[in-house]
Amino acid sequence: MRFLPIARGPITSRSVSDAIAREEASGLAYVFWGRSAVLLILAAWVSLTLPFERSQLYLTAVAAFALLGIVPFALRHRYAAHTRLLFGFIFLDAAALSFVLIVPTPFDFEGWTQQMNLRTPAFLYLGVFVVSMALSYKPALVIWTGLAAASTWTLGYLWVATRPGAIPFTSGDVLDEGMGAEAALAKVLDPNAVGLARLSNQVVFLVLISVILTIVVVRSRALVRRQVAAEAQRAMLSRYFSPNIVREFAEGRWQPDEPGNRPVAVLFADMVDFTSISERLPPQDLIALLRAFHSRLATVAFEQDGTIDKFIGDAVMVHFGTPRTRPDDAVRALTCAARMADAIHAWNAEREQAGDPPIGVGIGVHYGRAVVGNIGDAHKLEYTVLGDTVNVASRLESLTRQTGTDVVVSNELIEAVKASGADPHEIAPGLQNAGTFDIRGRREAVTVWTLGGGCRSVLLFP
Incomplete structure (x- = not known):
């Protein structure tokens, strides 16, 4: 950023x-x-x-x-x-x-x-x-x-x-x-x-x-x-930064040079089989597809007052708990993941009516402590979150391919949602405990929960 x-x-x-x-x-x-x-x-x-x-x-x-x-x-x-x-x-x-x-x-x-x-x-x-x-x-x-x-x-x-x-x-x-x-x-x-x-x-x-x-x-x-x-x-700044960051700046309540280590929820979402899709579409169609995909994800993220860290190709990284910690960070993160999946399913219904193939989405969310602050130099700064929580969230997003689901969230996120007094199953109906999985870079297996049936789209593109 x-x-x-x-x-x-x-x-x-x-x-x-x-x-x-x-x-x-x-x-x-x-x-x-x-x-x-x-x-x-x-x-x-x-x-x-x-x-x-x-x-x-x-x-x-x-x-x-x-x-x-x-x-x-x-x-x-x-x-x-x-x-x-x-x-x-x-x-x-x-x-x-x-x-x-x-x-x-x-x-x-x-x-x-x-x-x-x-x-x-x-x-x-x-x-x-x-x-x-x-x-x-x-x-x-x-x-x-x-x-x-x-x-x-x-x-x-x-x-x-x-x-x-x-x-x-x-x-x-x-x-x-x-x-x-x-x-x-x-x-x-x-x-x-x-x-x-x-x-x-x-x-x-x-x-x-x-x-x-x-x-x-x-x-x-x-x-x-x-x-x-x-x-x-x-x-104009809202086109480059998340609205909550712009709001904090405008109201003078936050200075971007204040690093810290705090609990955050990190969400990664990307398009399933994007590499294969990009090989089959001309550049202008691919960019239009990405914009439509990102727009739907960003709309949901902003609705839940999440901070969009960056767009990475077809993926988007969102965190909750920045620029300041709030008691419902985990709740908003889980809500965001469920509604992102719903938004893509609704989009696929529109695409089906127009004769276009469906688009799959993979979403991973983890909750834990992370370093929050600026990286870069005086000419180019990026406000981001760093640490194991980010890495695990990224691995959970990749795990959606293995589980064949739209959303994979960690048990830590579910426990944080329960600690806030909310019911995860009311937030994301159909949420299921999928057991433990080994995550690359982690010594201990991670207990995860899944949501949705997933979607594979590469074979549907000519």
Whole structure:
């Protein structure tokens, strides 16, 4: 298992762009539904706090805002083609909101002027409007919304300041005239007075929150890019490493340079009579056959959270108990062996229907202590397991030819399964004690269990 450098650059650009596009589309949906919820709350608040004759205008405005929000929502998946239209509706939003906040007088009594509307905290609704656009996940929309809100509010503010009877003033006007405290206060509190300094502060406020929110959105998009790139790298690494190894790396729970001696279950599986089959098939057909065979074995191994050590020609080596020991390692190893055999039998049924000859499989599993760690050098490392347990598992896989079965497992594995509280016969129905066999390289005979009737395929290939 070779540790490769993490890929960077163009291989993830499309996936990143697709992820950003999905976030932008869902962001506009969030804007719409959030806006609808806010408008519903405002409609209820207006209905409860204002008499019906005065609330009609505001309820009409709420309905208008709701209708204006439908267009950006409908265009969320076609943003690039309708950018100008979307920007136009946002400007209409800002203009309509500024109009509602400035023009109608909310209090029905004599003496209330439009100039006094500018002194209420209703301006803050424009800030809420700008903040809501951050949900769009589009920096350009946030900036545009802030500019639209600032410009439409400024136009409305100046319109009120230039109306007949209005008294516009700045802070400098009050200070330069040398008025006394009472006179200055009277001028500032005059119902027709319009403080232009307040306008400048409000515009600065809108610009500042727009800039801050734009930075937040840009940073969020950068985080999404990094996350998608990491997921793409993780998916690519999964093609070279077992998913459990990649998961341990990604979560920072394991360092590959930590060697150890621990109990593991080792499984070898290969294709019966592969040498004869390879002599009868053209290269492209042989590679396709191997890929189909390996794919089915690997799928089962990954389902049982096993670590695929390597593919060796037609064979695959899998271990359980790496990168860390788990109490059900033996159970998962036996389950994997039984399901691998089932997967190949199911494949043979498909091959039979297609008129193709069956494929035999031999699987050997042993449980015991092994050295786990990296071998190789700094330029090419291989994470693997070493020792007698590996050798015995390989010999058991070869023993399937002698026993004429699909699976041969050691008694040590069966005892480990029982020690974990599981029943081997429930995991692998049909499992039988086949007695003891001499294993090359071992002084003592090994007690083994077998499963399945085996399959010989060489004579069926032309």
